[in-house]
Amino acid sequence: MSELHNILQHNQKFVESGGYAEFLTDKYPERKLAVLSCMDTRMVELLPAALGLRNGDAKIIKNAGAVVTHPWGSVMRSLLVSVLELKVSEIMVIAHFDCGMRGLNAQAFLQRTQEEGIPSDRIATLRHAGIDLDKWLKGFDNVEDSVRHTVQIIRQHPLMPEHIAIHGLVIHPATGKLTVVVDGSTDTAPAQPA
Template identity: 30%
Template sequence: MNVNKKVLCLTDIENGLEPILQEATNTSAENMLTLQSYGAAISHPYGEIMRSVIIAIYQENIEEIFVVGTKDKRTSLGNGLTQLETMKDKIKTLDYLFQHCRPEFLGGTVDEWLDGNSSDTIEKSVEIIRQHPLVPSYVKVRGLIVNPKDGTASIVDVSATKTDQVYPDHCLSR
């Protein structure tokens, strides 16, 4: 265990992940910072979750970030919301917008966006953090899938090459 390494874990709202994360990241509890949100997804590079990640990097001297998804999630917010009859028309409209007008949203449908816990979502979140201009190059960013039922964890392999551009070419000057 590297006693000096500071780690930030962006996790889903799930209780009891800390011991699994400590073992998977090889980090002590006092050097682990956990940021919880529904779905553990970063949907916008300049949103509030990304802001919290950046502030944590600089204020807490974070060296490694894990975007953590949970396997066999007990409840799915997305499926629960889309079952409501009153929301079906709105969801149909939003699905159209997600597919045709707003490609920066994570997921291709409202259900996928609301769930935010797939390995694809984790990969996209890892890329948003890696490519962010305010994240230092020395910070390692990795995805992690945790199964709270059996206490196992596996790394989500996200290549270092840019697969999806988070920022259009005309927006970058570096």
């Protein structure tokens, strides 16, 4: 059975019993914080618990690897909206050890699309159209370098105000222990490229 059914069943009870009451807040983050983190399932509850974040405290943006791959993509736009519309003054990029994006390579990934029935000539067509699938699907080799790189993209974005602190951290996916890679409040110089 699809999870949709289970979730809708739970949802009906949740709403009817007023389960939402303890989560009521507004759209402005209480702690003036935005967090970019990985979509890893181990961090669904661990991340806010390890950071001491409650509902309403922070804008949390997640993707595979906690990366900004493009300065004009949706992650960067979300961070800018957080800062310019929603009063965020501090950004934390929080990747994690043992991330599935470490060592991701396009060849293996595209092989799986073929196993799922995507015709190989479609991939050839995309390449001919100038889409660099190898670059687009490439993960990272070193998590700290990836965090530094993403902090740098955010820091150097032409629309990001200078006074916003951009931090980079790595979290342990089991214990939740944080390691600071870039302290944006003291590191005024942008991190060097990886």
